[in-house]
Amino acid sequence: MTQVLVTATGDTYHAFLRCPALAEEAQELGHPVDPVDQPLKGLRQTACPECWPTISGFDDWRDLEMEVERLGDSPYEALFVKNVLRDVADLDPAEVLPKRDVEVAPGVTQHVDFVLPSPVGHRVAVQVDHPEAEGLQAALEDAGWGYVSLTKEQVTEQSALCVAQINAALRDPKAPRPTEQARAGGAPAPKAPQAAQGPAAPAEAPAPKSGLGLVILGALALLTIIVLVLVLL
Numbered sequence: 001m002t003q004v005l006v007t008a009t010g011d012t013y014h015a016f017l018r019c020p021a022l023a024e025e026a027q028e029l030g031h032p033v034d035p036v037d038q039p040l041k042g043l044r045q046t047a048c049p050e051c052w053p054t055i056s057g058f059d060d061w062r063d064l065e066m067e068v069e070r071l072g073d074s075p076y077e078a079l080f081v082k083n084v085l086r087d088v089a090d091l092d093p094a095e096v097l098p099k100r101d102v103e104v105a106p107g108v109t110q111h112v113d114f115v116l117p118s119p120v121g122h123r124v125a126v127q128v129d130h131p132e133a134e135g136l137q138a139a140l141e142d143a144g145w146g147y148v149s150l151t152k153e154q155v156t157e158q159s160a161l162c163v164a165q166i167n168a169a170l171r172d173p174k175a176p177r178p179t180e181q182a183r184a185g186g187a188p189a190p191k192a193p194q195a196a197q198g199p200a201a202p203a204e205a206p207a208p209k210s211g212l213g214l215v216i217l218g219a220l221a222l223l224t225i226i227v228l229v230l231v232l233l
């Protein structure tokens with residue numbers, strides 16, 4: 001948990017007492033500002049651009065990590081930035097959107113922990129240490145999104161597996177969720193055969209008809225039956 005310095009009137013939180021911005025604030029007000037130590041979580045202020053960049057190891061990922069700790073409801077969300085997102089190749093921290101309401105169908109929004117931009121055009125929603133919201137994955141995937149849900153154990157102990165899952169979802173909008181075996185620490189699940197998929201639709205566009213999922217399911221069932229019959233013959 002990160003402790004930061006805040007004043008009653010300032011709109012930024014600081015790393016240390018001798019930050020020049022604190023002296024300026026006191027000078028403008030004409031009296032001492034008496035900074036106090038506060039946990040970052042729940043603060044409304046943003047990171048002071050004068051003192052934080054001078055802290056050793058501070059970079060755009062650490063800035064995002066603090067933003068997530070400030071806004072988040074689980075400490076594992078900031079850990080996800082530190083342990084996983086930082087190691088995802090070609091991901092720009094400035095394009096990672098924490099804590100977003102996304103429209104999965106006209107008039108239907110869902111809250112997700114992270115929205116990631118994908119190099120192939122769709123977007124990926126990530127839930128961290130989050131109870132499964134019924135229908136969220138299906139609604140997001142029907143709207144052309146990728147979806148990854150990670151447990152706190154995965155984020156803490158299996159960061160390489162998490163990075164692999166994020167990479168797969170960024171490159172494939174219908175990347176499957178990990179199986180129970182993968183969640184328990186086994187190898188990543190092999191990909192299920194996929195029906196032909198159309199171009200990824202942005203979430204703002206009208207969602208494909210909900211019947212699409214059923215059609216794909218039906219096609220897969222039919223395919224399975226055909227394969228079974230062929231095997232039996």
Ligand SMILES: [Zn+2]
Pocket residue numbers: 013014015016019020021022048049050051052
């Ligand atoms: Zn400062």
